[in-house]
Amino acid sequence: MSFSQRTIFCGELRADHVGQTVTINGWAHKVRDLGGLLFVDVRDRTGLAQVIFPENTKAEIRSETVLSVTGTVRMRDEKNRNASQPTGDVEIAVSSFEILNQSATLPFPVSDEKQMEKVNEELRVKHRYLDLRRPVMQKKLKLRAASVKKIRNYLDDQGFTEVETPIITKSTPEGARDYLVPYRLEPGEFYALPQSPQQYKQLLMVGGVERYYQIAKCFRDESQRADRQPEFTQLDLEMSFVRQEDILGLIEGMTKSVVNELISEFDLGFEPIGDFPYLTHAESMRLYGNDKPDLRFGLEIFDAGSVVAESEFGVFASTVAGGGFVRGIRYPGGAELSRKQITELEDLVKQNGAKGLANFALVDPAMDAEGTRLLESGKRIKGGISKFLNASEVDALIELSGAEVGDLLLFVADSWSVSCEALSRLRLRIGTETGLRDPKKLAFGFVVDFPLVEWNEDEQRWDPSHHPFTSPKAEDIGHMSTDPGRVRADCYDIVCNGYEWGSGSIRIHSPELQAQIFDLIGVSKEAQQDRFGHILEAFQLGAPPHGGIATGIDRLVMLLLGEENIREVIAFPKMGNGYDPLMDAPSAVDEAQWTEMGLMLKPKK
RNA sequence: GGGGGUGUAGCUCAGUGGUUAGAGCGCCGGCCUGUCACGCCGGAGGUCGCGGGUUCAAGUCCCGUCAUCCUCGCCA
Numbered sequence: 001m002s003f004s005q006r007t008i009f010c011g012e013l014r015a016d017h018v019g020q021t022v023t024i025n026g027w028a029h030k031v032r033d034l035g036g037l038l039f040v041d042v043r044d045r046t047g048l049a050q051v052i053f054p055e056n057t058k059a060e061i062r063s064e065t066v067l068s069v070t071g072t073v074r075m076r077d078e079k080n081r082n083a084s085q086p087t088g089d090v091e092i093a094v095s096s097f098e099i100l101n102q103s104a105t106l107p108f109p110v111s112d113e114k115q116m117e118k119v120n121e122e123l124r125v126k127h128r129y130l131d132l133r134r135p136v137m138q139k140k141l142k143l144r145a146a147s148v149k150k151i152r153n154y155l156d157d158q159g160f161t162e163v164e165t166p167i168i169t170k171s172t173p174e175g176a177r178d179y180l181v182p183y184r185l186e187p188g189e190f191y192a193l194p195q196s197p198q199q200y201k202q203l204l205m206v207g208g209v210e211r212y213y214q215i216a217k218c219f220r221d222e223s224q225r226a227d228r229q230p231e232f233t234q235l236d237l238e239m240s241f242v243r244q245e246d247i248l249g250l251i252e253g254m255t256k257s258v259v260n261e262l263i264s265e266f267d268l269g270f271e272p273i274g275d276f277p278y279l280t281h282a283e284s285m286r287l288y289g290n291d292k293p294d295l296r297f298g299l300e301i302f303d304a305g306s307v308v309a310e311s312e313f314g315v316f317a318s319t320v321a322g323g324g325f326v327r328g329i330r331y332p333g334g335a336e337l338s339r340k341q342i343t344e345l346e347d348l349v350k351q352n353g354a355k356g357l358a359n360f361a362l363v364d365p366a367m368d369a370e371g372t373r374l375l376e377s378g379k380r381i382k383g384g385i386s387k388f389l390n391a392s393e394v395d396a397l398i399e400l401s402g403a404e405v406g407d408l409l410l411f412v413a414d415s416w417s418v419s420c421e422a423l424s425r426l427r428l429r430i431g432t433e434t435g436l437r438d439p440k441k442l443a444f445g446f447v448v449d450f451p452l453v454e455w456n457e458d459e460q461r462w463d464p465s466h467h468p469f470t471s472p473k474a475e476d477i478g479h480m481s482t483d484p485g486r487v488r489a490d491c492y493d494i495v496c497n498g499y500e501w502g503s504g505s506i507r508i509h510s511p512e513l514q515a516q517i518f519d520l521i522g523v524s525k526e527a528q529q530d531r532f533g534h535i536l537e538a539f540q541l542g543a544p545p546h547g548g549i550a551t552g553i554d555r556l557v558m559l560l561l562g563e564e565n566i567r568e569v570i571a572f573p574k575m576g577n578g579y580d581p582l583m584d585a586p587s588a589v590d591e592a593q594w595t596e597m598g599l600m601l602k603p604k605k
Numbered sequence: 606g607g608g609g610g611u612g613u614a615g616c617u618c619a620g621u622g623g624u625u626a627g628a629g630c631g632c633c634g635g636c637c638u639g640u641c642a643c644g645c646c647g648g649a650g651g652u653c654g655c656g657g658g659u660u661c662a663a664g665u666c667c668c669g670u671c672a673u674c675c676u677c678g679c680c681a
Contacts, residue, residue, distance in 0.1 A: 032639095032640050033640095034644085035637035037640070038640095039641065039643085050641070055638065056638090076639085080640080082640095106615075106631080106632095107615065108617095109616060109631065112616090112630080112642085114642090115616070115630070115631095118616090119616065120612095120616085121673080122672080173681095174681055175681040176681070177679085177680085196681095220680060223679060225676080226674090226676090351676095352677095464681055465681085468681065470681095521681090575673070575674095576673070576674070
């Protein structure tokens with residue numbers, strides 16, 4: 001079908017073009033029919049332009065009708081200019097137009113941003129091709145594309161080679177659940193979609209590539225969350241002849257360069273990011289209670305155990321005596337919280353395993369109100385456990401927490417893991433409630449020295465905390481046979497604003513050490529050969545020392561846009577159960593396909 | 606698999622167990638020559654997610670189920 005092609009983009013029209021005859025192609029964004037006068041805002045990927053039709057034109061133009069419009073650019077009268085639009089000083093006086101495609105009634109108001117913010121998400125995903133017409137959505141696609149392009153440019157400049165690795169490959173059941181692809185030629189055998197290109201990139205190192213990266217699709221059949229999709233995209237990279245600091249230095253340099261350019265080019269409103277702080281895993285657990293701390297604010301957890309070991313408050317004393325921990329956190333300005341608000345905080349920690357939330361507030365010594373206690377030190381405390389504390393305990397707790405008048409101190413007395421879990425949640429809640437989790441701040445950092453393995457209580461065995469190819473720290477290898485939980489790994493995460501953005505490690509390149517690790521995590525000799533024979537063999541044929549990292553592209557774009565849901569930064573996302581409402585996938589297949597694959601459905605019990 | 610929320614017109618949402626289930630936007634028709642959230646008048650449009658149950662009477666109460674969002678488990 002022939003049609004008049006555009007000579008200019010809608011969003012480009014300015015006073016400079018007055019007098020020119022132009023053609024635009026696009027969608028009818030808003031139609032304003034005054035009877036004798038017909039105005040249409042035409043939208044293309046660059047913006048909006050108002051066109052005005054000849055008097056008494058009758059035209060079947062509705063929202064999202066696709067148009068080609070030809071006319072003369074003219075200045076609007078002073079009083080008719082629209083300062084809120086870049087093209088608002090001019091308009092196109094239509095001389096001819098074509099309707100290229102009509103639009104039926106829309107399932108949601110594409111051109112009304114205010115209403116679109118509340119539209120049911122499944123409906124938006126089902127009609128994603130409409131949703132994507134919105135400028136806000138196009139901006140997301142563009143930011144994502146620019147992020148990837150800048151990453152590629154940076155790594156290409158650093159001597160990396162981008163290599164594609166297979167999408168149908170071998171199942172590695174010790175990780176997440178695999179997506180499986182039946183193999184037609186040998187019924188009962190399956191490919192799996194990769195959870196990551198982990199083994200391929202290590203084999204590329206053995207292959208002498210030395211510096212590899214890939215913008216890689218990864219697939220994990222696990223239950224979904226706001227920041228997870230069944231298929232997602234990682235920047236995957238691997239380097240040979242490097243130590244941990246080389247990899248972290250490179251990724252920090254890349255991230256600073258890419259993110260700072262994006263912040264300025266896309267006007268994202270963040271301060272430029274600076275050097276990344278380093279935390280050990282142990283420090284992170286001690287100060288923040290988890291391994292992906294939100295470093296936009298302080299409010300570190302403090303250990304009150306030694307202060308309250310002899311406390312009159314029995315829970316504290318007995319917890320310490322029983323080998324447990326009493327740890328606390330400061331809530332700035334929290335002395336003003338109502339009983340109800342404190343109860344809500346207590347509910348939060350209880351949901352995370354804590355038995356309770358002890359607390360007291362530091363208040364103005366001059367405030368001689370009921371429920372407060374003036375201590376001989378001159379400090380006045382209020383509420384909670386204040387009647388059980390003595391002046392020296394309070395002084396020590398103030399010292400530990402940095403509390404000021406008006407602050408509330410909150411305590412969890414429990415096991416190490418429960419106190420971590422509860423206090424890390426509490427810390428984020430406090431950060432949110434006090435506004436310290438600044439949405440216009442990006443706080444990147446490294447968490448290093450993760451433990452090599454973690455005890456799996458259900459299976460009664462050691463599981464790798466990263467993956468089985470992670471190298472133990474040389475100085476800790478001696479503990480491997482005696483106390484595996486003490487062994488630290490050359491393993492690291494890159495975190496940002498409380499998200500794990502990426503993780504990686506120095507890999508094992510010795511077949512003996514690799515076999516030793518498999519033994520430790522309970523992979524039998526037979527299974528080692530069956531599942532990992534190829535990589536063990538490769539390690540006997542000249543494997544260089546190597547290591548790498550993988551970071552989440554989707555999560556980076558989320559962080560840059562301040563989005564809390566990963567679906568918002570994916571062109572065609574799946575819903576929470578992995579369902580794609582646009583394509584209606586997954587879906588049943590023909591009987592013939594079952595047969596061809598040698599498959600049969602097991603009847604439901 | 607567990608917990609919590611939501612499901613009523615095309616969209617966003619109201620809706621004390623009791624008349625014919627409403628509003629705004631959108632849609633359709635009419636009027637309208639400077640609109641840009643155009644305006645005015647009129648109209649159409651409903652499997653109250655689905656299936657049972659209680660009741661004289663159910664959008665409303667009960668049971669089940671489905672979808673969806675958040676979350677715990679899970680995510681080497």
